[in-house]
Amino acid sequence: MKVAHLARPRVTAACRVAHLVRGAFPSESAQATAGARRRDAPVSVAESTLMGSAAGALAGALTTPLDVLKTRVMLGNPTLGFGRAVREAAATVYRDHGARGFLLGIQPRVAWLSLGGALFLGCYEAALRGVRRVL
Numbered sequence: 372m373k374v375a376h377l378a379r380p381r382v383t384a385a386c387r388v389a390h391l392v393r394g395a396f397p398s399e400s401a402q403a404t405a406g407a408r409r410r411d412a413p414v415s416v417a418e419s420t421l422m423g424s425a426a427g428a429l430a431g432a433l434t435t436p437l438d439v440l441k442t443r444v445m446l447g448n449p450t451l452g453f454g455r456a457v458r459e460a461a462a463t464v465y466r467d468h469g470a471r472g473f474l475l476g477i478q479p480r481v482a483w484l485s486l487g488g489a490l491f492l493g494c495y496e497a498a499l500r501g502v503r504r505v506l
Contacts, residue, residue: 416500420493427488431481436473438480445493 414422444453444458451459464472 414496416496419496420489423492424485424489426492427484427486428481430488431484432477435475435477439473439475442502479480 385495412457440457440460443464444456447466468475
């Protein structure tokens with residue numbers, strides 16, 4: 372079985388996230404930090420963990436309105452069609468809570484996905500380093 376492609380990937384997922392986050396904050400210090408490292412340089416486990424946490428937090432914050440609607444649709448009337456159920460759920464959330472209603476539960480969702488992203492990418496990077504040592 373050939374696993375050489377797993378042992379030495381050119382760019383890990385954490386490295387991609389790190390470059391995306393670095394590019395999102397173009398301050399002088401961030402540019403100096405990003406420029407001090409080659410683009411394909413390995414990412415540390417700590418940096419991978421931090422970037423995973425940032426990616427999870429951002430994903431959680433951006434998808435919270437969809438999660439609110441999904442939950443309302445799941446708890447709503449099962450005889451409605453999907454499109455009508457989504458429209459009714461959106462109207463109910465807006466009528467009861469206003470526009471802020473679509474962000475209900477954002478704090479625990481961001482915390483949960485931030486922790487999950489940190490663990491996932493941190494463990495992935497650590498496991499990748501272990502596999503590289505063996506191969």
